[in-house]
Amino acid sequence: xxxxxxxxxxxxxxxxxxxxxxxxxxxxxxxxxxxxxxxxxxxxxxxxxxxxxxxxxxxxxxxxxxxxxxxxxxxxxxxxxxxxxxxxxxxxxxxxxxxxxxxxxxxxxxxxxxxxxxxxxxxxxxxxxxxxxxxxxxxxxxxxxxxxxxxxxxxxxxxxxxxxxxxxxxxxxxxxxxxxxxxxxxxxxxxxxxxxxxxxxxxxxxxxxxxxxxxxxxxxxxxxxxxxxxxxxxxxxxxxxxxxxxxxxxxxxxxxxxxxxxxxxxxxxxxxxxxxxxxxxxx
Numbered sequence: 001x002x003x004x005x006x007x008x009x010x011x012x013x014x015x016x017x018x019x020x021x022x023x024x025x026x027x028x029x030x031x032x033x034x035x036x037x038x039x040x041x042x043x044x045x046x047x048x049x050x051x052x053x054x055x056x057x058x059x060x061x062x063x064x065x066x067x068x069x070x071x072x073x074x075x076x077x078x079x080x081x082x083x084x085x086x087x088x089x090x091x092x093x094x095x096x097x098x099x100x101x102x103x104x105x106x107x108x109x110x111x112x113x114x115x116x117x118x119x120x121x122x123x124x125x126x127x128x129x130x131x132x133x134x135x136x137x138x139x140x141x142x143x144x145x146x147x148x149x150x151x152x153x154x155x156x157x158x159x160x161x162x163x164x165x166x167x168x169x170x171x172x173x174x175x176x177x178x179x180x181x182x183x184x185x186x187x188x189x190x191x192x193x194x195x196x197x198x199x200x201x202x203x204x205x206x207x208x209x210x211x212x213x214x215x216x217x218x219x220x221x222x223x224x225x226x227x228x229x230x231x232x233x234x235x236x237x238x239x240x241x242x243x244x245x246x247x248x249x250x251x252x253x254x255x256x257x258x259x260x261x262x263x264x265x266x267x268x269x270x271x272x273x274x275x276x277x278x279x280x281x282x283x
Contacts, residue, residue: 008214009233015206016152016178017228018213019185019221020068020093024059027069027096030104031057050107053077055114057100061089066183069096071103075115081167082115083194090179090187090221094213095206102202113196120197122156125174125204129154132208151227152178154204166192174200176207185221 012018024046031048032038036055039047043062049055054077058070069087074080087096106114129145130136134154137144145154155175165171174191191200212229220228238246 008216008219010215010217010220011212011231011233012215012220013210013212013229014147014149014152015092015094015209015211015213016147016187017180017221017224018092018094018215019090019179019219019224020187021215021219024061024069024093024096027093027100028057028059030097030101031055031107034104034107054111055103055107071099073114075111080163081192083192083196084167085189085191085195085199087189088187090184091189092178092187092213095176095189095203098206099199099203102199106196106199114199116194116196120201122197125197125200126154126156128201128205128208132210134208147178149227151180151224152176152207160193163192176203178207179221180223180227182221182223185223 028038028046028048031050036048036050036057039049041047045062046059048057048059054074056072056074060068060070066089067086068089068091070084071086072081072084075082085099103114126136126143126145134145134147137146140158142158143154143156147153153176155172157173157175161171161173166173172190173193174195176189177186179185179187189203212231214233220230
């Protein structure tokens, strides 16, 4: 699958205020490029799975709740998920793409890489936020990070929840969030305890990246616009070749053409009495 170039008419930063794009294709592409199968349903939800069915992803614009993306990774294809992240509808698509890109790379290295979360220290996932100047707060219960503008954050719980609580209830070991408070502007992304740290680190690194992203104006949540840095995309300057082509196109559309007038039909006063049409010509 070819790389999908970003598109839009606005540059928006920081990323966590930009909202999601209208299509999820950029986040699906890394997995499809590695041989994952794609299926959909009658509601336009999309499902992607690895050839061995150990990795499953759902893109759920018509799902039952506000979760747009779900990933489930299984040690046994018929068993419960070994770990699972979720991303809400307003989550910037670039965050999901960073995660799926790292997941696709891990998939090529074998199950030990994408199943285990113990090969890397937790600080690897926190370091990008520290380097970006986010404020860190440590309590007995959690480590918290907050963006300089207070509009994004991370919570890492020091308490290890049970697998059942993580998979079936609103309990999170890792929680990212961003945007102004509100249904269509505030997003959340969660990762269960066994999620490999290097995959979370790929996501936090993208979250901390200050580079602006492209969006179409309707994609930017209205509540976030006042706090975001938004710059319209400057249209490209036409080249001399573009100018010549445009001039030629205008010339083709302005060539005078002969106009043939339609025949004029005269109608008599009596019912159903129609006289033959007469064509009038210029003398």
